[in-house]
Amino acid sequence: MQATETDTRSGNGTGEPSRIPVVLTINGTERRLEVEPWTTLLDLLRERLDLTGSKKGCDHGQCGACTVLVDDRRVNACLTLAVMLDGASVTTVEGLAQDGQLHPVQDAFVEHDAFQCGYCTPGQICSAVGLLKEGRAQSDDEIRELMSGNLCRCGAYVNIVAAVRQVMDGTGAGR
Amino acid sequence: MNRFSYVRPDAVAAAVRERASDPGARFIAGGTNLLDLMKYDVEAPSRLIDITRLPLRDIQEIDGGLRIGALVPNSDLAYDPRIEERYPLLASAILAGASPQLRNMATTGGNLLQRTRCVYFYDTATPCNKRTPGSGCSAIGGINRQHAILGASEHCIATNPSDMGVALAALRANVRVAGPDGERTIPFSEFHRLPGDEPQRDNNLAADELILSVDLPAEHFAANYTYLKLRERLSYAFALVSVAAALRLEDGKIAEARLALGGVAHKPWRDEEAEELLRGQPAERASFEQAALRILSGARGFGENDFKIELARRAIVRALEQAAAGTPQSQSDKRVQ
Ligand SMILES: Cc1cc2nc3c(=O)[nH]c(=O)nc-3n(C[C@H](O)[C@H](O)[C@H](O)COP(=O)(O)OP(=O)(O)OC[C@H]3O[C@@H](n4cnc5c(N)ncnc54)[C@H](O)[C@@H]3O)c2cc1C
Ligand code: SF4
Ligand code: FES
Ligand code: FES
Numbered sequence: 117m118q119a120t121e122t123d124t125r126s127g128n129g130t131g132e133p134s135r136i137p138v139v140l141t142i143n144g145t146e147r148r149l150e151v152e153p154w155t156t157l158l159d160l161l162r163e164r165l166d167l168t169g170s171k172k173g174c175d176h177g178q179c180g181a182c183t184v185l186v187d188d189r190r191v192n193a194c195l196t197l198a199v200m201l202d203g204a205s206v207t208t209v210e211g212l213a214q215d216g217q218l219h220p221v222q223d224a225f226v227e228h229d230a231f232q233c234g235y236c237t238p239g240q241i242c243s244a245v246g247l248l249k250e251g252r253a254q255s256d257d258e259i260r261e262l263m264s265g266n267l268c269r270c271g272a273y274v275n276i277v278a279a280v281r282q283v284m285d286g287t288g289a290g291r
Numbered sequence: 292m293n294r295f296s297y298v299r300p301d302a303v304a305a306a307v308r309e310r311a312s313d314p315g316a317r318f319i320a321g322g323t324n325l326l327d328l329m330k331y332d333v334e335a336p337s338r339l340i341d342i343t344r345l346p347l348r349d350i351q352e353i354d355g356g357l358r359i360g361a362l363v364p365n366s367d368l369a370y371d372p373r374i375e376e377r378y379p380l381l382a383s384a385i386l387a388g389a390s391p392q393l394r395n396m397a398t399t400g401g402n403l404l405q406r407t408r409c410v411y412f413y414d415t416a417t418p419c420n421k422r423t424p425g426s427g428c429s430a431i432g433g434i435n436r437q438h439a440i441l442g443a444s445e446h447c448i449a450t451n452p453s454d455m456g457v458a459l460a461a462l463r464a465n466v467r468v469a470g471p472d473g474e475r476t477i478p479f480s481e482f483h484r485l486p487g488d489e490p491q492r493d494n495n496l497a498a499d500e501l502i503l504s505v506d507l508p509a510e511h512f513a514a515n516y517t518y519l520k521l522r523e524r525l526s527y528a529f530a531l532v533s534v535a536a537a538l539r540l541e542d543g544k545i546a547e548a549r550l551a552l553g554g555v556a557h558k559p560w561r562d563e564e565a566e567e568l569l570r571g572q573p574a575e576r577a578s579f580e581q582a583a584l585r586i587l588s589g590a591r592g593f594g595e596n597d598f599k600i601e602l603a604r605r606a607i608v609r610a611l612e613q614a615a616a617g618t619p620q621s622q623s624d625k626r627v628q
Contacts, residue, residue: 180390
């Protein structure tokens with residue numbers, strides 16, 4: 117599904133001439149965009165591309181609500197400048213499901229009730245997908261430590277660990 | 292965030308030229324410290340020089356040691372098999388810092404140049420000599436639980452928050468830099484500065500110098516080491532006190548010792564006399580107590596952080612015991628054995 121879209125929305129009224137062309141592949145779709153250098157990846161996703169799954173909790177790298185995958189690595193979108201990603205591939209929570217099927221981590225979060233308000237959840241899920249790709253966590257202690265960049269105000273941590281554990285062990289009830 | 296222009300040079304010389312031609316410009320690598328500060332208007336660069344496409348991403352063998360490119364991400368460094376096997380102290384210290392996401396972004400050079408700082412440094416409504424020289428230090432007589440107990444001055448009592456830097460101090464790394472006049476190498480102990488009467492300067496790098504690599508010497512202490520980090524919660528918090536300890540043991544005696552502290556000073560704190568004191572001593576508690584007393588001999592609290600002196604003393608002894616026993620602190624199961 118390689119569509120190419122060109123963003124045609126224009127300036128932000130500052131009179132700055134400094135929009136810079138970048139090519140980003142976002143959830144599998146190549147997008148040619150022009151961005152001001154001060155636009156963070158998080159603001160680009162939420163404010164211009166209507167991908168509001170990634171959340172802005174702190175905007176300072178402290179909470180993990182903005183976690184997305186850049187070239188398959190989990191990062192904080194709030195501390196990433198979009199212009200610096202020219203050529204990169206970005207996956208947000210909206211891009212995890214394939215062919216109408218939830219990603220196994222999404223299934224596991226549902227199965228384990230790994231959330232309450234859901235605000236931290238897109239970041240938790242992207243972070244867990246990153247953690248599984250890294251393959252460093254074995255024990256529950258290691259899952260907790262390697263998920264520590266994602267805070268949950270509702271305190272759903274116990275069920276989040278159980279959900280990640282289930283995918284890691286491949287013991288999901290669904291598939 | 293202020294408005295700025297953006298360039299992305301693909302050669303070191305071009306990056307250095309850009310920086311030299313505009314005093315308001317800043318290099319940006321992982322961006323995790325610089326953008327954080329820009330969002331608080333503590334930094335407001337006229338131009339960002341994106342150095343992430345420079346060819347500084349390799350880890351190479353040199354003289355029995357390793358040369359770590361300035362752009363190697365913290366997570367790649369910590370999980371590199373050569374680092375895990377030969378410099379586990381460095382891997383452990385890196386994994387004790389920040390979060391997995393931040394470590395994926397943060398670079399080797401950027402980590403060393405993250406600002407020595409405190410809460411007031413971030414708050415532009417308060418006086419801070421580091422942010423605005425001459426305005427005063429809000430932490431002296433203010434909130435100073437996180438602050439320095441060693442090497443502070445009446446102008447600034449902030450601490451350097453890098454965990455990686457504490458291990459690099461213990462390992463006696465060198466920092467290789469490039470400037471308009473060529474390259475030079477700075478021993479790690481001379482890289483960061485104490486605040487003195489110029490707290491705005493965290494290190495001895497010139498404004499137009501770029502870090503190329505961090506070079507690790509051959510001696511790596513893979514058998515007897517630990518990185519012990521004590522903080523307000525078990526993960527994802529800056530150190531109150533951290534200790535990098537490394538020993539080379541021969542017949543139960545200490546042939547060589549390395550000891551560096553984090554969270555206690557404006558720079559990663561090392562004391563050669565304390566290391567010297569351990570040499571030739573039996574690897575046991577009494578020797579460790581002596582070294583702890585020596586390294587903390589000039590320690591002084593500022594009220595809320597008085598507890599750090601005793602905390603540091605105990606942490607040093609415990610860390611040296613962990614190192615001697617070959618039972619390094621786990622960075623996932625945080626129980627201190
Ligand atoms: C929420 C949070 C928690 C954190 N917790 C910890 C922690 O527990 N322990 C810890 O150690 N750290 C912690 N950090 C700090 C983190 O490790 C640093 O922000 C990071 O290492 C900086 O690297 P960077 O590549 O992102 O630097 P950048 O932000 O890109 O740059 C930092 C500075 O270095 C300069 N610079 C970068 N590269 C070079 C170069 N090659 N040559 C010359 N100048 C250069 C830049 O101009 C800038 O001034 C935390 C950060 C956050 C946001
Ligand atoms: S300790 Fe240093 S950084 Fe903190 S307020 Fe004082 S001068 Fe500023
Ligand atoms: S919004 Fe990015 S870490 Fe909180
Ligand atoms: S579910 Fe509410 S913050 Fe995590």
